[in-house]
Amino acid sequence: MRYLLRNTNLRIALFLAVIPLFLPENLFPVLCLGAIYSIAALGMSLLLGYAGQISLGHAAFIGIGAYTTAILTTQFNWPVLAAFAAAIFVSSVIAYIIGKPILKTKGFFLALATLGFGEIFFVFTSRTDPVIGGLVGIGGIPYFSIAGYEFSSYVQMHYLYWTILLGLVIYSQNMVNSRSGRAFRAISTDELAASTMGIDVAKYKLRIFVLSAAYAGIAGSLLATYLSMTQPYGFRVDLSIFIVLAVIVGGMGSLWGVVAATVVLTWLKDEQLSQYQEYSALIYGIILLLILIFVPQGLGSLGQRSFQWMKDRLGKAYRYRSNRS
Amino acid sequence: MSGVLIIQFVIVGISMGAVYALIALGFTTIFRASNIVNFAQGEFVMLGGLLTNFFLLTCGFAYPLSAVLAIMGVVLVGIGLQVLVIHPIRQAGILIMIMGTLGASMVISNIPVPISFLPKLGYLRDPFVLPPITTSIESVAIAGARISTQRLWAIAASLVLLGVLYYFSNYTRTGKAMESSATDPLAAQLVGIRVERMVQYSFAISAAVGAVGGILITPIFNMAFNSGALLGLKGFVAAVLGGWGKISGAVLGGFVLGVVESLCVGLIPEYGSRYQQMWAFIILIAILYFRPKGILGSEAVE
Numbered sequence: 001m002r003y004l005l006r007n008t009n010l011r012i013a014l015f016l017a018v019i020p021l022f023l024p025e026n027l028f029p030v031l032c033l034g035a036i037y038s039i040a041a042l043g044m045s046l047l048l049g050y051a052g053q054i055s056l057g058h059a060a061f062i063g064i065g066a067y068t069t070a071i072l073t074t075q076f077n078w079p080v081l082a083a084f085a086a087a088i089f090v091s092s093v094i095a096y097i098i099g100k101p102i103l104k105t106k107g108f109f110l111a112l113a114t115l116g117f118g119e120i121f122f123v124f125t126s127r128t129d130p131v132i133g134g135l136v137g138i139g140g141i142p143y144f145s146i147a148g149y150e151f152s153s154y155v156q157m158h159y160l161y162w163t164i165l166l167g168l169v170i171y172s173q174n175m176v177n178s179r180s181g182r183a184f185r186a187i188s189t190d191e192l193a194a195s196t197m198g199i200d201v202a203k204y205k206l207r208i209f210v211l212s213a214a215y216a217g218i219a220g221s222l223l224a225t226y227l228s229m230t231q232p233y234g235f236r237v238d239l240s241i242f243i244v245l246a247v248i249v250g251g252m253g254s255l256w257g258v259v260a261a262t263v264v265l266t267w268l269k270d271e272q273l274s275q276y277q278e279y280s281a282l283i284y285g286i287i288l289l290l291i292l293i294f295v296p297q298g299l300g301s302l303g304q305r306s307f308q309w310m311k312d313r314l315g316k317a318y319r320y321r322s323n324r325s
Numbered sequence: 326m327s328g329v330l331i332i333q334f335v336i337v338g339i340s341m342g343a344v345y346a347l348i349a350l351g352f353t354t355i356f357r358a359s360n361i362v363n364f365a366q367g368e369f370v371m372l373g374g375l376l377t378n379f380f381l382l383t384c385g386f387a388y389p390l391s392a393v394l395a396i397m398g399v400v401l402v403g404i405g406l407q408v409l410v411i412h413p414i415r416q417a418g419i420l421i422m423i424m425g426t427l428g429a430s431m432v433i434s435n436i437p438v439p440i441s442f443l444p445k446l447g448y449l450r451d452p453f454v455l456p457p458i459t460t461s462i463e464s465v466a467i468a469g470a471r472i473s474t475q476r477l478w479a480i481a482a483s484l485v486l487l488g489v490l491y492y493f494s495n496y497t498r499t500g501k502a503m504e505s506s507a508t509d510p511l512a513a514q515l516v517g518i519r520v521e522r523m524v525q526y527s528f529a530i531s532a533a534v535g536a537v538g539g540i541l542i543t544p545i546f547n548m549a550f551n552s553g554a555l556l557g558l559k560g561f562v563a564a565v566l567g568g569w570g571k572i573s574g575a576v577l578g579g580f581v582l583g584v585v586e587s588l589c590v591g592l593i594p595e596y597g598s599r600y601q602q603m604w605a606f607i608i609l610i611a612i613l614y615f616r617p618k619g620i621l622g623s624e625a626v627e
Contacts, residue, residue: 054420056427101614107419108362109569112561113613116606119558123603237554241427248424278438285431292425293413 367557
């Protein structure tokens with residue numbers, strides 16, 4: 001039992017399982033949305049934190065997942081679970097097609113290319129009226145359901161989303177510590193050195209890009225069933241920036257840190273800033289700049305640093321006392 | 326499709342391309358002095374138009390004075406951006422730099438929103454158009470195509486500016502010092518070049534160039550406080566298209582992008598204008614795939 005409680009995943013799972021009993025009603029949407037965005041941020045964390053490749057177009061992959069689910073459920077009457085699987089498939093395939101040319105570039109150019117891809121997705125969805133409804137988007141998407149059991153209340157959704165997220169975190173942890181995980185870290189440190197060690201850099205980069213797009217597709221599909229609608233403006237560059245910011249704030253290499261940061265940022269964005277709709281982009285930009293300038297290693301590092309500082313201080317005082325006696 | 330119409334689209338494309346060239350030049354100027362890509366470049370363009378509009382409408386100044394004041398204002402913003410944002414994060418990696426300039430872009434483009442709640446300034450939130458530079462002759466006929474004089478102004482003014490910048494960066498001491506401070510900052514410092522000052526100069530110059538672009542484009546383009554980002558991205562595409570890091574590449578890329586985009590919009594039936602804002606990025610992905618060095622071949626890209 002004691003051994004089991006040492007397991008971080010299990011402790012967090014227990015915490016999330018009991019939290020609906022204590023939480024005020026109005027915080028459920030934050031937890032649900034936070035879990036959905038966390039899934040996308042998790043994929044970004046693998047791409048950015050482990051493989052060192054930036055993408056500013058992930059909102060488009062979330063959008064592709066959402067639109068696939070929306071089209072298949074509302075116009076072809078597919079069951080939600082099948083549409084969910086199709087959404088993951090479609091976003092991965094598009095990531096594979098688009099990743100091949102884009103991933104040849106690095107740094108600023110990769111950022112530009114992915115931004116450009118996001119812009120193409122936005123223009124396409126907002127200007128195409130048949131099937132996907134242009135700027136109005138698609139409405140009336142059914143709730144997520146498995147074999148007739150419908151997840152329609154916030155509590156049900158909470159358990160659904162966090163279970164999926166937990167599964168993905170465990171998968172990612174295993175992946176990070178596997179052969180390919182080590183390959184990704186080698187690529188992020190030095191591509192040339194990695195390729196001399198026999199790592200097929202282009203193949204691994206494409207693989208992690210597709211994997212992170214699949215995570216984004218999962219997030220998008222869940223988002224569509226959660227909001228029961230999709231709109232082009234929901235998947236613009238601000239969402240991509242939001243996800244990258246969550247990874248930076250959470251600390252590049254820490255998966256649960258990224259999840260925590262995403263939930264906090266979601267709370268900030270959807271609960272606090274939504275009352276000041278007009279200023280939200282401005283306030284958000286200022287927060288982004290402050291974090292980058294003052295704590296570029298992420299807020300996780302701030303906690304660690306202050307802990308280290310306290311330990312040093314206390315340690316000094318302790319040594320001082322023991323020397324005197 | 327008649328020949329006259331094609332000429333019309335080409336000239337419209339060249340005038341748009343002149344502005345893309347100016348934006349691309351802004352990117353190139355900063356990159357050549359500091360190896361930084363400034364994603365807030367488009368905001369300089371937007372601010373150039375917005376501030377001119379502000380000085381014209383609220384202060385009631387004459388057009389030339391408003392334009393000059395607006396350019397000075399944007400230069401101050403550019404230097405402020407370098408001092409407040411770029412300088413503190415210059416040691417952090419490329420990712421932080423990208424996010425930093427994107428964050429700055431978000432802040433700059435949204436500053437007009439709170440200001441517009443002041444009395445009589447509500448118009449800052451709305452799309453705006455500046456009056457054209459020459460009002461007496463509205464348009465001229467070139468080979469049967471009618472072209473508004475503002476477009477000709479845009480082409481002429483940006484060509485002059487491009488020439489001046491080319492001379493400045495290749496034939497003056499300051500221009501060369503700016504370039505050397507990016508190539509090898511330590512060596513530049515050792516021979517007495519103030520590297521930090523050079524980076525500030527580059528931000529000031531590219532802010533001024535962007536502001537001029539904004540003033541030239543606003544009479545023919547419906548500008549709003551949030552349209553800077555897209556213009557900036559297209560300028561970046563132009564710089565990559567022509568050959569990243571080269572002044573001649575930025576200029577050529579700007580014109581090529583403008584003309585190709587205009588022809589896509591004009592010549593592809595129905596879909597051309599419907600997906601108007603998409604073509605530049607499709608061109609971008611194609612160029613990154615087939616020739617990432619750009620048309621003129623850049624040394625900065627392997």
